[in-house]
Amino acid sequence: MAAVGKAFLVARREVRLLSRSRATLGAAVLLASVAWLPAILLPLRRGSLGVASFTEMVPLQIALAAVILPLLALLAGAELFAGELEDGSLVQALTLPISRRACFVGKCLGRVVTLGTAYLAAFASAGVAVAVVQGSDGWRDWAAVTATGLLLSLSAGGIGAALGSAGSGRVRAFGAALVSWIFVVFALDALLLTLVVSLAPAPPGAIGEHGHDELSAPRSARNTERPIHDPHARESELEEPRASALSGRLMALSPVSLFRLTCLSASPDLRPRLALALPGGAGAGLWSTIVAGWLIWLAAPLIVGLRRFLRADLS
Amino acid sequence: MTSGLRFAKVGRSFGDNVALLDLELDCPAGTMTCLIGPNGAGKSTALALAAGLLPPTAGAVLFNEKPLRLEIAPETTGYLPQRSAFHPAFTVGEVLDFAVAARGANDDERRRALEVTGLAEVLGRFVGELSGGWVRRLGLLSALLGEPALVLLDEPFVGLDPETHDRLIDHFERCLEVGATIVVASHDFEVLDPFEPTVAVLDDGRLRLTAGVSAASTRTDGDSPTSSRAVYRQALGAEPLEARRGSD
Numbered sequence: 011m012a013a014v015g016k017a018f019l020v021a022r023r024e025v026r027l028l029s030r031s032r033a034t035l036g037a038a039v040l041l042a043s044v045a046w047l048p049a050i051l052l053p054l055r056r057g058s059l060g061v062a063s064f065t066e067m068v069p070l071q072i073a074l075a076a077v078i079l080p081l082l083a084l085l086a087g088a089e090l091f092a093g094e095l096e097d098g099s100l101v102q103a104l105t106l107p108i109s110r111r112a113c114f115v116g117k118c119l120g121r122v123v124t125l126g127t128a129y130l131a132a133f134a135s136a137g138v139a140v141a142v143v144q145g146s147d148g149w150r151d152w153a154a155v156t157a158t159g160l161l162l163s164l165s166a167g168g169i170g171a172a173l174g175s176a177g178s179g180r181v182r183a184f185g186a187a188l189v190s191w192i193f194v195v196f197a198l199d200a201l202l203l204t205l206v207v208s209l210a211p212a213p214p215g216a217i218g219e220h221g222h223d224e225l226s227a228p229r230s231a232r233n234t235e236r237p238i239h240d241p242h243a244r245e246s247e248l249e250e251p252r253a254s255a256l257s258g259r260l261m262a263l264s265p266v267s268l269f270r271l272t273c274l275s276a277s278p279d280l281r282p283r284l285a286l287a288l289p290g291g292a293g294a295g296l297w298s299t300i301v302a303g304w305l306i307w308l309a310a311p312l313i314v315g316l317r318r319f320l321r322a323d324l325s
Numbered sequence: 326m327t328s329g330l331r332f333a334k335v336g337r338s339f340g341d342n343v344a345l346l347d348l349e350l351d352c353p354a355g356t357m358t359c360l361i362g363p364n365g366a367g368k369s370t371a372l373a374l375a376a377g378l379l380p381p382t383a384g385a386v387l388f389n390e391k392p393l394r395l396e397i398a399p400e401t402t403g404y405l406p407q408r409s410a411f412h413p414a415f416t417v418g419e420v421l422d423f424a425v426a427a428r429g430a431n432d433d434e435r436r437r438a439l440e441v442t443g444l445a446e447v448l449g450r451f452v453g454e455l456s457g458g459w460v461r462r463l464g465l466l467s468a469l470l471g472e473p474a475l476v477l478l479d480e481p482f483v484g485l486d487p488e489t490h491d492r493l494i495d496h497f498e499r500c501l502e503v504g505a506t507i508v509v510a511s512h513d514f515e516v517l518d519p520f521e522p523t524v525a526v527l528d529d530g531r532l533r534l535t536a537g538v539s540a541a542s543t544r545t546d547g548d549s550p551t552s553s554r555a556v557y558r559q560a561l562g563a564e565p566l567e568a569r570r571g572s573d
Contacts, residue, residue: 026419102411105402105406
């Protein structure tokens with residue numbers, strides 16, 4: 011119990027510290043931009059002023075969040091320990107009877123509460139504005155993307171915290187965070203998408219014959235058109251769930267790909283887009299992959315960060 | 326069972342650099358131990374090891390015969406690092422409240438720590454506005470609050486005005502009376518001679534000599550030192566130039 015009390019003590023200290031930081035204000039402004047930009051930019055593209063609907067916003071919101079949220083979270087996570095370890099104030103705090111474990115948990119909790127509040131305030135305000143002006147059609151998809159964006163931010167923040175928890179200094183931690191961002195958001199994501207697309211079973215007929223819309227349509231609709239006695243079609247039917255499961259697992263290897271997969275699986279409007287890469291669709295198996303993927307991506311960076319922090323030379 | 330702090334064959338290296346080698350030192354409860362030696366001798370490393378902020382690469386540091394573990398908070402330890410650093414966005418009062426909550430100190434202990442350090446007049450000021458001397462006092466307050474059983478002070482007199490310096494000396498007396506173990510690393514060590522400390526002279530990471538300043542030395546040359554300065558001279562064969570007040 012004492013350790014929990016100390017963790018809350020450190021969390022309160024972190025919240026107080028962040029509430030006075032200009033960097034927190036900057037992060038809040040950036041989060042508000044990510045939340046509001048899709049709503050404002052889309053009508054501008056049509057040459058009008060106003061607010062886009064939830065349905066219009068979601069694809070752009072996914073694209074923006076997949077790039078900007080990991081960057082913000084990685085930097086915020088890297089600074090969590092690297093900053094205070096470099097200036098010595100965290101070492102000073104650890105001269106008091108506060109275990110490193112309680113310190114780690116408390117600082118993470120404080121940062122999640124502060125930046126999580128900023129995130130929810132930014133997206134909730136944008137959501138309310140859109141609902142008031144355009145109505146609530148499609149709000150569930152938008153809410154699912156917002157919630158999944160929070161998971162992505164938590165995961166990236168954990169990776170950042172792990173990078174900065176060994177006391178190697180701000181510059182190195184930020185450098186490592188930027189390299190991780192480039193790797194996770196661009197290189198790994200592109201690699202996984204390429205693999206997923208190459209693993210997807212070839213659809214019957216060429217794209218030219220059936221057109222793009224058919225590829226995006228639910229597979230069950232296309233299946234009814236196939237001759238029942240076609241052996242190739244039956245083979246393909248058997249391959250689809252396997253390929254779908256493998257593709258789902260591959261996409262879970264990156265938090266950004268997992269973010270996209272979760273958003274597409276959660277949205278009835280966007281789910282058909284999954285059909286190209288995951289012909290089996292968002293079945294129960296895919297959801298277990300998604301849940302397991304998030305659990306791992308949320309827990310693993312924190313476990314690594316805690317281990318590094320417990321072993322760090324702090325003097 | 327020996328109560329107090331014990332360094333049992335403690336070694337600590339930073340890469341190829343050996344900061345401490347086979348340190349064997351007992352610091353019994355209710356006594357003061359003074360670590361002295363030239364710059365880079367390993368004094369601060371020894372204190373950081375005892376505070377649990379650094380793991381030893383060899384041997385063990387024990388307090389009341391229990392090994393200090395890195396991940397366990399030193400409930401009984403008050404440590405003043407060589408460099409006091411507090412986040413500039415906090416006020417002195419907030420730093421104090423945090424330390425009081427962390428140590429579970431009562432109002433009397435809070436008041437006494439404020440008396441020793443004289444910080445009551447700047448409670449509302451932000452750390453970023455304080456001079457180096459005030460920040461040093463804040464570090465002392467954090468280390469002495471709650472009257473810990475093990476007090477580790479690294480250069481406690483640096484930056485202090487004469488009044489605070491004298492109040493700190495008085496506070497040492499009270500700590501020793503209640504059985505605390507005090508270990509001080511200081512170049513200004515002669516002011517501690519009235520406490521009859523055990524003086525441990527370190528040089529290049531090695532313990533050269535241990536002696537009580539009022540007792541006979543174990544050196545073979547027959548010169549029984551009665552002051553820490555004499556112990557230093559005996560151990561290293563040189564005058565402790567850096568011991569002169571103001572040299573820092």
